[in-house]
Amino acid sequence: MASMNMGMAVNNALALEMERDPNVFLLGEDVGLPGGVLGVTAGLQARFGEKRVLDTPISESAIIGAAVGAAACGLRPVAELMFVDFIGVCLDQLFNQAAKMRYMFGGKAKIPMVLRTCCGAGIGAAAQHSQSLEAWFMHIPGLKVVMPSTPYDAKGLLISAIRDDNPVVFLENKVLYQIEGEVPDEPYTIPIGEADIKREGGDVTMVATGQMVMRALAVAEKMAGEGVSVEVLDPRSLSPLDEEAILKSVKKTHRLVIVHEEVKFAGSGAEIAATVAEKAFDYLDAPVLRVAAPFCPVPFSSKLEAEFVPSEEKITGAVKTVMEG
Amino acid sequence: MRFKKKDLVRLYRNLVRARKFDQAAIRLLGEGKFTSFFHAAYGGEAPGVGGTTFLRQDDYIYAHHRGHGIPHAAGKGADLFSFMAEHCGKITGSCKGITGFHACDPEYGMLGAGGTIGSAFPVSVGWGLAAQKAGKGQVAVCFFGDSSAGRGTMHEGMNMAANWRLPVVWVCENNGMGQFVPIKDAYPLEDIASMAAAYGMPGVVVDGQDVVAVAEAVMAAVERARKGKGPSLVECKCLRFRPHVEGAPDWVHAEVRPAEEIERLKKRDPVTLYRKKLLKQGILTEKELEKIDGEIDAEVQEMERFCETGAYPDPSILQNALYAD
Ligand SMILES: Cc1ncc(C[n+]2csc(CCOP(=O)(O)OP(=O)(O)O)c2C)c(N)n1
Ligand SMILES: [Mg+2]
Numbered sequence: 174m175a176s177m178n179m180g181m182a183v184n185n186a187l188a189l190e191m192e193r194d195p196n197v198f199l200l201g202e203d204v205g206l207p208g209g210v211l212g213v214t215a216g217l218q219a220r221f222g223e224k225r226v227l228d229t230p231i232s233e234s235a236i237i238g239a240a241v242g243a244a245a246c247g248l249r250p251v252a253e254l255m256f257v258d259f260i261g262v263c264l265d266q267l268f269n270q271a272a273k274m275r276y277m278f279g280g281k282a283k284i285p286m287v288l289r290t291c292c293g294a295g296i297g298a299a300a301q302h303s304q305s306l307e308a309w310f311m312h313i314p315g316l317k318v319v320m321p322s323t324p325y326d327a328k329g330l331l332i333s334a335i336r337d338d339n340p341v342v343f344l345e346n347k348v349l350y351q352i353e354g355e356v357p358d359e360p361y362t363i364p365i366g367e368a369d370i371k372r373e374g375g376d377v378t379m380v381a382t383g384q385m386v387m388r389a390l391a392v393a394e395k396m397a398g399e400g401v402s403v404e405v406l407d408p409r410s411l412s413p414l415d416e417e418a419i420l421k422s423v424k425k426t427h428r429l430v431i432v433h434e435e436v437k438f439a440g441s442g443a444e445i446a447a448t449v450a451e452k453a454f455d456y457l458d459a460p461v462l463r464v465a466a467p468f469c470p471v472p473f474s475s476k477l478e479a480e481f482v483p484s485e486e487k488i489t490g491a492v493k494t495v496m497e498g
Numbered sequence: 499m500r501f502k503k504k505d506l507v508r509l510y511r512n513l514v515r516a517r518k519f520d521q522a523a524i525r526l527l528g529e530g531k532f533t534s535f536f537h538a539a540y541g542g543e544a545p546g547v548g549g550t551t552f553l554r555q556d557d558y559i560y561a562h563h564r565g566h567g568i569p570h571a572a573g574k575g576a577d578l579f580s581f582m583a584e585h586c587g588k589i590t591g592s593c594k595g596i597t598g599f600h601a602c603d604p605e606y607g608m609l610g611a612g613g614t615i616g617s618a619f620p621v622s623v624g625w626g627l628a629a630q631k632a633g634k635g636q637v638a639v640c641f642f643g644d645s646s647a648g649r650g651t652m653h654e655g656m657n658m659a660a661n662w663r664l665p666v667v668w669v670c671e672n673n674g675m676g677q678f679v680p681i682k683d684a685y686p687l688e689d690i691a692s693m694a695a696a697y698g699m700p701g702v703v704v705d706g707q708d709v710v711a712v713a714e715a716v717m718a719a720v721e722r723a724r725k726g727k728g729p730s731l732v733e734c735k736c737l738r739f740r741p742h743v744e745g746a747p748d749w750v751h752a753e754v755r756p757a758e759e760i761e762r763l764k765k766r767d768p769v770t771l772y773r774k775k776l777l778k779q780g781i782l783t784e785k786e787l788e789k790i791d792g793e794i795d796a797e798v799q800e801m802e803r804f805c806e807t808g809a810y811p812d813p814s815i816l817q818n819a820l821y822a823d
Contacts (some may be wrong), residue, residue: 206752207678230648230684231615231676259614262649297534297587299598301613469820473598474587475533480813 174357180213180350182324183289186331187214187251189360191221194249197335200227200236201253210255211291211350233263237288241271241340244286249335254290257344258304271340272315285338287331293346293384293434294482300470303478305435307382310342311412311444317365318412320344322386324354326409329363337365346383346434368415370422374404377492378422380445381405381432385483389432392488401496411441419445420453427458428495432488437465459498462491499552499717501710506781507790510772512551513709514794516543516569517769519578522798523568523585527744531805532585534598539565541739544768545671546570548712549639549732553720556634558607558625560618562641562671564738567601567611570641576603583805590808594815607636616649618642623655626664626729637665637723639716645676647690656729660697663728667719668694670733671706677742678749691733699729706734707766710775737763 177185191197199214205228208215218226229236233254240250254260260267267288274282294303310318317339321327327345334341371386372393381389386407393403406422408415423429429449431442442463449461464483471481501509520539526532539546546569550559559574561567566585571578577592581601584591592602602610609625612618622640629636646652647670659666670690674681687693694701700722704715712734719730739760741748748755776782782790 202676203678205679207749208752210677228679228683230679231645232648232650234650262614262616262651297598299534299613300596467816469816472596472816473534473584473593474591474595474811476587476810477595477813477816480816 174355176353177324177356178350178353179321179324179327179345180211182328182356183213183331183345184215184217185356186328187217188220190332190335191217191225193360196247197249197251198225198227199251199253200229200239202229202231202255204228204253209253211347214253233259234266237263237266238270240286240288241266241274241284244284245274245282249285251287251289251335254288256302257290257292257306258301260290260306260309267316267340268313272313275339276315283338284340287334287341287343289343289345291345291347293348294471294478295348295384297473297475297478299473303471305383305433305466307344307411307433307435307441308439311441315340316412317341317410318344319365319410320382321409322349322383322407324356326363326369328356329361330365330409332360333362333365336362341365344383348384352387363409365410366413366415368406368408368418370404371407372403372405374402374426376402376426377404377428377430377495378419378426379403379405379430379432379492380419381407382411382441383434385432385434388483388485388488392485392492395489396492401492403492414444414448416448416452419449423449423453424456427456428498429457429461430464430488430491430495431461432464432483434466434482436468437463438468440465459495462495464488464491499714499721501713503781505552506710506776509547509551509709509713510776510782510787511790511794512573513543513547513769513772514791515578515797516547516565516572518794518798519568519572519582519801520565522802523565523582524740524744526582526585526802526805533587534585536585536744537563537566537742538740538744539569541763541767542671542673542706542736543569544709544712545669545706545734545736546641547573548709549641549669549716550574552713552717553639554636555606557636558609558629558638560622560638560640561601561608561611562643563611564643564671566599571601571603571608574606574608576601576606576608579801579804582801583808586805586808587810588805588808589811590804595811596819615643615646616651618646619649619651619655622666623659623664626659626666627662629665630662635724637667637720639667639669639720641669641671643676644670644672644674644681644690645679645684647693648684656697659729660699663726665723665726666729667716667723668729668731669716670731671736672733673736673738675738675742675750678751680750689733691731694731699731701731701733703733703735706736707768707771709768709772737766739763
């Protein structure tokens, strides 16, 4: 057991899998000796060599496409996209190639690749380096979409993602790189598609992802002081989505608040809310509420950015509203 | 283009403005007044200044991210005060504090710039198309880094512009580095300019530390483009004296660039080189140079006051920010 942040947990998972399986290799911009722009892959090239940790030019289509091609030949590439915002410049390789190959070719192809990238606002990086685009990936059949909220989950989920025979998009929230948690030394897996109850409660279910899990837990703690018991559920993977766990929790609490950092309109919360409306409508005592970003790109000025990211205040307000409902 | 004395003086003034505003930006970031990050141009100001000073006000430019476009804006005559205030997240900023670090001043042909490397190429094709259609002899000058040439958009943009003989000039600011990776590890070729041959356009290499050499080469390409003879590529071999981004380690791979090396590079400081030339050719005296420097120091002080006194934007400004009416 060691205390580490999410970046270190990811690094640890990569090292363990590279040690275990010679087919695992990394590629991306600056991922070699510098360890990537935020240092997540530090030390891996020195340890595993240049053939297994490849520095690429600024060529995102070729980074993802090369991962797709290598995966189709039986390797297990882990490609790094510096920021999720850059997916726009290379999306074809992911959604038309990686995601569809197995299906299009009658099951004859297999694409065991991982695309790691970081997302989220909060560091003053503005419109093109701060986005949360989970829903884009969720909307593509054939991809798995994973989003850890703790170092522990990151390690177990990444190991599962690398061993998975399908393309997995692995979304790391950059604010979480600064937050430490306990992580066991040995390798372990967390099944993709299994939610985790981060705090048990009986009055309100709060489904939260990424950085929002922390805020949800802080609100739950505060509300406990006011006699409201909030259950915090982290889906951990958005596709496949653990509907069963969400429905089970809602059937217990009868109230649902969804918190995410993406824009609210057509965000991942819309899918979760619709699922609950379809399958647990009769259990609800109040309308489902979503706390999410407004429908605009991430603004720069710190006050504007703070207003953009769902605050504890707004989350608390939503909990109080559903309690009245 | 033959430069007269007043042209050479203007070039000096713009170069020093670029230098001093860039230095001010480094300082303001250190003081916490710039609220995000800054990619200093220090040492590499000449391509931006030399490539823009003699353009027409209605020519379009796509600024490179070195100095976040300060050298380019300084050369073009755009408003540097509001650009600096933008970095402070103030409502007096050129984009009301919403964008943070992308230069935009439409009156001076700066229609904005992007944070995704390589997005400059296709957009510049569009400006070239508009210029061709308008038939007023405008050009579009697109500035980009050596590593940006790794993006596939460069091929698409250069091919299209050449095929349609658009009035576009491609200016590569080759400082030998892309973040932490030296260019020699990213391309099999020595010169980006040699890629021009693939599109049947002229490609030249110039000393990017020599602001006059840059201006001459770019203006020759501009004149060619104005005559309807199509695009050219000018590669400026230049330097950077600071890390890729302020605050990050100044690495080549993961080795810190030694102080002695930076000192060696500083022997080719574009401002010092140009001062010497002006003195030697008897164009300006020491005293006249100092007078210009002093005027720009005063302008920088005024700029800082402008940044200081501006208010922060209220989140309500986001409501109408997204769509045109
Ligand atoms: C599509 C995309 N990929 C990667 C980045 C991250 N990035 C920003 S600047 C940079 C290096 C650019 O190098 P170069 O084009 O040579 O310009 P320089 O910074 O050296 O002036 C990288 C990799 C980005 N902003 N956009
Ligand atoms: Mg460069």
